[in-house]
Amino acid sequence: RKRVAILISGRGSNMSALIDAAKDRAYPAEIVLVVSNRPDAGGLQRATENGIATAVVDHKTYGKNREGFEQALQSVLEQHHIDIVCLAGFMRLLTSWFVSRWTGRMLNIHPALLPAFKGLDTHRRAIEARAEHHGATVHFVVPEMDSGPTIAQGTVPVLPDDTEDDLAKRVLAIEHRIYPLALKLVAAGRVRVEGDHCVIDGDISAEDAAL
Numbered sequence: 001r002k003r004v005a006i007l008i009s010g011r012g013s014n015m016s017a018l019i020d021a022a023k024d025r026a027y028p029a030e031i032v033l034v035v036s037n038r039p040d041a042g043g044l045q046r047a048t049e050n051g052i053a054t055a056v057v058d059h060k061t062y063g064k065n066r067e068g069f070e071q072a073l074q075s076v077l078e079q080h081h082i083d084i085v086c087l088a089g090f091m092r093l094l095t096s097w098f099v100s101r102w103t104g105r106m107l108n109i110h111p112a113l114l115p116a117f118k119g120l121d122t123h124r125r126a127i128e129a130r131a132e133h134h135g136a137t138v139h140f141v142v143p144e145m146d147s148g149p150t151i152a153q154g155t156v157p158v159l160p161d162d163t164e165d166d167l168a169k170r171v172l173a174i175e176h177r178i179y180p181l182a183l184k185l186v187a188a189g190r191v192r193v194e195g196d197h198c199v200i201d202g203d204i205s206a207e208d209a210a211l
Ligand code: GAR
Pocket: 008, 010, 011, 012, 013, 014, 015, 088, 089, 090, 091, 109, 110, 111, 119, 172, 175
């Protein structure tokens, strides 16, 4: 099984979805490490309760020294012999120095149907734009923010009276389904990057329905 680290900054509900999926012995990845850039991230406790090693690499310790922060991150990942990194609500931009070390081995989840609504406040912006559909995307990380080949996407409707919160909840439920699916496919070696998109080996409709 591939050794996976999850990077978080907050409550870690996507982290929990990945931890739960990986409890199945047949799942091709195990979550061996959770790293937070914030000492107070709620997800850290949940990780510990699940017997998973945790580390805090506090960006504030490094001030403007991004390189120092990323070197510390890299060394904790190396100490734990990590194969795959999953960003799950990790709210720091990573430089190409770090990203290039994890090409094809680092995933991110973004709460929008990329390439629509990169960046922050995606739910509010989707409502303001009167989008009919919204959703979430799991993609490989490249140096450019919220870009990179898409591995999985999940779509939800935007309903007429939706508040930002209503929509966020609906999207989050789909995030918790597509992230475990995407990691499973990557860990099993079933995702091939061809230029700017991914090709998935095999039929995933049955697996998706089972999630
Ligand atoms: C999720 O909705 C995730 O997609 C989003 O933050 C939330 C984290 O929730 N990520 C980003 O906005 C990345 N720029 P969680 O901590 O409960 O998984």
